[in-house]
Amino acid sequence: MNIVQVALDVPLPRLFDYLAxxxxxxxxxxxxxxxxxxxxxxxxxVGVAAASEQPMDKLKPxxxxxxxMPALPPDWLALCEFCARYYQTPxxxxxxxxxxxMLRKGxxxxxxKTSAPSTGDTGRSAGATDLTIEDTALQPxxxxxxxxxxxxxxxxxxxxxxxxxxVTGSGKTEVYLRAIAEVLAQxxxxxxxxxxxxxxxxxxxxxxxxxxxAHIVCANSGMADAARARGFLDAHEGRADIVLGTRxxxxxxxxxxxxxxxxxxxxxxxxxxxxLRYSARDVAIWRAHQRDIPIVLxxxxxxxxxxxxxxxxxxxxxxxxxxxVAEAMPDVRVIDTRRQKLQEGLSSELLTALTxxxxxxxxxxxxxxxxxxxxxxxxxxxxxISRCRRCAANLVLHLADKRLRCHxxxxxxxxxxxxxxxxxxxxxxxxRGTQRLETMLAERFPEARVLRIDRDxxxxxxxxxxxxxxxxxxxxxxxxxxQMRAKGHDFPRLTLVGAVGADAALFxxxxxxxxxxxxxxxxxxxxxxxxxxxxxxxxQTEYPDHxxxxxxxxxxxxxxxxxxxxxRRIAGFPPFSYQAMLRAEGREMAQALDFLAAARSAxxxxxxxVTLYDPVPMRMQRLMTLERGxxxxxxxxxxxxxxxxxxxxxxxxxxxxPAGLRWHLDVDPLEF
Ligand SMILES: [Zn+2]
Ligand SMILES: [Zn+2]
Numbered sequence: 299m300n301i302v303q304v305a306l307d308v309p310l311p312r313l314f315d316y317l318a319x320x321x322x323x324x325x326x327x328x329x330x331x332x333x334x335x336x337x338x339x340x341x342x343x344v345g346v347a348a349a350s351e352q353p354m355d356k357l358k359p360x361x362x363x364x365x366x367m368p369a370l371p372p373d374w375l376a377l378c379e380f381c382a383r384y385y386q387t388p389x390x391x392x393x394x395x396x397x398x399x400m401l402r403k404g405x406x407x408x409x410x411k412t413s414a415p416s417t418g419d420t421g422r423s424a425g426a427t428d429l430t431i432e433d434t435a436l437q438p439x440x441x442x443x444x445x446x447x448x449x450x451x452x453x454x455x456x457x458x459x460x461x462x463x464x465v466t467g468s469g470k471t472e473v474y475l476r477a478i479a480e481v482l483a484q485x486x487x488x489x490x491x492x493x494x495x496x497x498x499x500x501x502x503x504x505x506x507x508x509x510x511x512a513h514i515v516c517a518n519s520g521m522a523d524a525a526r527a528r529g530f531l532d533a534h535e536g537r538a539d540i541v542l543g544t545r546x547x548x549x550x551x552x553x554x555x556x557x558x559x560x561x562x563x564x565x566x567x568x569x570x571x572x573x574l575r576y577s578a579r580d581v582a583i584w585r586a587h588q589r590d591i592p593i594v595l596x597x598x599x600x601x602x603x604x605x606x607x608x609x610x611x612x613x614x615x616x617x618x619x620x621x622x623v624a625e626a627m628p629d630v631r632v633i634d635t636r637r638q639k640l641q642e643g644l645s646s647e648l649l650t651a652l653t654x655x656x657x658x659x660x661x662x663x664x665x666x667x668x669x670x671x672x673x674x675x676x677x678x679x680x681x682x683i684s685r686c687r688r689c690a691a692n693l694v695l696h697l698a699d700k701r702l703r704c705h706x707x708x709x710x711x712x713x714x715x716x717x718x719x720x721x722x723x724x725x726x727x728x729x730r731g732t733q734r735l736e737t738m739l740a741e742r743f744p745e746a747r748v749l750r751i752d753r754d755x756x757x758x759x760x761x762x763x764x765x766x767x768x769x770x771x772x773x774x775x776x777x778x779x780x781q782m783r784a785k786g787h788d789f790p791r792l793t794l795v796g797a798v799g800a801d802a803a804l805f806x807x808x809x810x811x812x813x814x815x816x817x818x819x820x821x822x823x824x825x826x827x828x829x830x831x832x833x834x835x836x837x838q839t840e841y842p843d844h845x846x847x848x849x850x851x852x853x854x855x856x857x858x859x860x861x862x863x864x865x866r867r868i869a870g871f872p873p874f875s876y877q878a879m880l881r882a883e884g885r886e887m888a889q890a891l892d893f894l895a896a897a898r899s900a901x902x903x904x905x906x907x908v909t910l911y912d913p914v915p916m917r918m919q920r921l922m923t924l925e926r927g928x929x930x931x932x933x934x935x936x937x938x939x940x941x942x943x944x945x946x947x948x949x950x951x952x953x954x955x956p957a958g959l960r961w962h963l964d965v966d967p968l969e970f
Contacts, residue, residue: 315350491561600855
């Protein structure tokens with residue numbers, strides 16, 4: 299009698315054996331329905347065996363092996379196994395996550411007739427792509443550096459990690475497209491990862507226009523279940539030529555995969571912050587290595603980890619030094635705000651520059667990375683401030699819809715008429731968010747059309763699209779916004795960017811905050827002056843001589859990165875060390891810290907070559923009424939850390955858990 303080993307989506311680091319009389323090796327990689335507890339679960343068969351470690355009479359038979367789609371290939375299973383090992387997550391949870399929700403539930407989407415594979419054929423085979431896939435009429439001419447980059451990537455053939463470093467407008471996307479064209483011409487598939495769902499529609503449009511004969515599949519969590527499952531099958535069965543998606547697309551099975559592109563590789567959204575805490579960029583590199591194919595990481599401001607590898611020769615650095623679109627880089631200047639009285643947070647220089655743009659009929663953008671009207675509502679006489687009842691955080695005042703809102707847990711409530719503590723009716727907003735800036739600018743420049751762009755005003759793709767259309771139609775003179783998610787969109791009349799309140803990130807407790815600030819400012823600055831009009835970037839600061847701003851003014855990412863890497867080397871931070879974070883949450887902080895202390899004791903005998911820090915409350919120590927603590931472990935050597943984590947996890951699973959306590963491990967954490 300045959301036994302199948304099944305990876306099931308349960309939080310236990312083991313496989314489950316079931317009886318399956320009719321199974322054989324060809325069932326490895328198939329989905330299977332099995333009885334589990336009182337119900338039926340769908341899992342993936344990862345092995346078949348003649349014997350089990352469990353007593354045979356304890357084993358149950360499978361409900362049914364799902365043979366309605368081709369088995370998932372060995373390299374896909376190996377990818378899941380790698381993630382399970384590296385991120386210390388049960389294989390069943392990884393495999394389940396890697397499948398689209400519909401397939402995960404044991405269902406299949408209805409496939410359109412046109413794309414159904416003919417019997418016995420699994421899609422397009424290599425060399426069969428005589429059809430012209432590319433529309434070469436749409437190719438812009440290449441600059442020398444672009445040309446060299448394309449040649450180098452195409453020539454690589456085998457595994458090689460490229461870092462394509464080029465400022466906004468230097469034509470990175472064109473390099474990706476040329477390399478992809480080459481891959482398609484050889485009958486291969488290409489995978490392109492982008493950080494945001496919002497970026498996919500317009501990129502898809504550009505890719506589709508360029509490759510009208512190619513089958514392009516999108517993959518992101520915003521898609522309807524059936525569409526996502528169809529895309530997965532198109533990729534798996536070889537019909538898709540190009541897969542374009544957010545981080546989860548890294549798990550698409552691609553039999554003819556020949557190239558991976560990770561655009562904006564520095565973006566933090568490539569790292570998932572819940573469940574399987576994987577970095578899609580890092581997993582993509584592993585996958586390229588597994589398949590022995592080139593991978594291109596592109597960015598204007600690479601993550602310091604990536605840039606370090608570019609400098610050490612582990613990755614191959616490809617520089618695009620010039621802008622392909624405009625002649626000049628924007629003029630970046632700092633405004634010293636220490637000795638001037640600001641008007642609602644704005645300096646006279648910035649106000650003058652805004653006036654000038656209005657007179658010339660040009661557009662401006664004021665960047666402030668804080669949503670809402672004011673970060674807190676306060677009662678000055680008694681000291682009351684608006685606090686979230688569930689989190690260690692303030693409730694943010696949103697005047698646009700008259701609410702107090704927690705940006706961490708989503709709790710919201712109306713604005714009190716009077717102070718809940720003393721009855722005073724003169725409650726005051728403190729500090730400044732985008733809504734307040736919007737109001738102030740509208741009052742100051744009554745003739746201007748002021749448009750706010752943040753997660754509140756662009757809360758859905760539809761609203762975001764509408765905002766973009768307004769901007770493109772010239773319907774905004776001044777934009778106020780947090781993150782400027784508009785890659786690939788040219789705003790030809792945007793000639794001024796003002797940055798307000800950026801200093802906070804300079805001295806943040808998180809050692810990655812300066813890196814993020816530099817990337818943000820470089821990105822917003824890069825949006826200005828892309829056509830015939832020169833751009834100007836004004837940064838208000840109390841630290842005009844700070845190295846970060848100096849490097850920014852000189853457009854010198856390399857200098858900034860070098861100085862940051864020096865600091866990291868001295869401090870022993872990544873990329874000069876490898877980290878993992880154990881986090882615990884419970885009803886009481888003591889509970890969480892006690893668990894972490896026990897975890898630390900369990901780690902001590904295993905921790906040769908690993909530094910164990912002390913358990914501490916997290917910076918956001920209460921979230922959704924749960925108290926949270928963390929324990930950092932670190933090593934100078936990645937294999938040492940990995941070996942330690944594997945042993946440690948076994949002991950953690952065996953630890954006694956107080957009721958209500960939850961924990962997880964985050965390997966290569968980005969958030970502290
Ligand atoms: Zn909250
Ligand atoms: Zn009061």
